[in-house]
Amino acid sequence: MKFNKLNIHGSRGFPLRNTLFSPGSGKKGLALLFPGAGYTCDMPALYYSRSILLSQKYDVLSLEYSFQNQGEMFDPDRIQEVLEDGEKVMDSIEKLGYSEFILVGKSLGTRVLTHLLSQRKLLDRAKAVYLTPVFSRVFNDATAGVKQEVFMVIGTKDPFYSPELIQDLKSQKDFQLLVLEGTDHGLEIPGDCIGSILRMKTLCLEMVKFFNK
Incomplete structure (x- = not known):
């Protein structure tokens, strides 16, 4: 296992904290982990996502957003700043020569995924995992335009869980759902x-299937 840091300056001009994990030789591509507002890349769902991706021979970049770097709480009125952080990340990795990508986002990170998958040609063939997506009419309308393969995961006790909104998105876009x-x-x-x-084990097994199909 190798570790590195990338020089990524976020939307506020400050360096974004990040760690690039590499399994060593024979790597397939790059995976990007976009955390939630209060859910870091070291918490269970993203930690195990990283572990699986490394076992699948992907380099994995774990990230924080500008507001997290500054020790602040997320302000929904500054969502554009978070999306710009995502753009800055892509600007940096486009120079690294990767051609295969997997994106994993948790909650707030799923909004970054939709933005990047819709905007970046480099990600045209990427796969994406949406962990606890923030289902809403606005989110659905934006995500319906995503052309890449998507795997969404949500729990029945999640406040964003809505069978109606899930079905609404399903009627507009084909995606795998757990x-x-x-x-x-x-x-x-x-x-x-x-x-x-046990639920985390189920998630991990389904992610492996998704990555390998």
């Missing part, structure tokens, strides 16, 4: 450690 019974916005079952671990 609904985890009883899990919340952190993809855990409150008060049930073993149940949470």
Whole structure:
């Protein structure tokens, strides 16, 4: 395992904290992990996503946003700043020579995924995993235009879980869906450690299938 840092300046002009993990020789491409507002790349769903991707021989770039670098809470009125952070990340990695990409986003990160997948030609053949997407009419309208293969994961106890909105998006775009019974916005079952671990195992197995199909 190798570790590196990329020189990425975010929307505010400050360096974005990041770590580039590499499994070594024989790598397939690059995976990008976009965290949630309060869900870092070291928390379970993204930690295990990274572990799986490394086992699949992808380099993996774990990131933070500008507001997280500054120790601030997310302000929804500054969403454009977060999307610009995503653009800055892409500007930096376009120079690195990768041709195969997987994007994984958690909650807020799913909005970054939709933005980048819709805008960046380099990502035309990418695959994307949306963990606990923020389903809404606005999100659906934007994500319906994404042409890449998408795998979405959400729990039945997540406040953004809406069978109606999921069906609405399904009517506009084909995507793979995993609904985890009883899990919340952190993809855990409150008060049930073993149940949470079993749900995470299910998520990991389905991700491996998605990456390899």
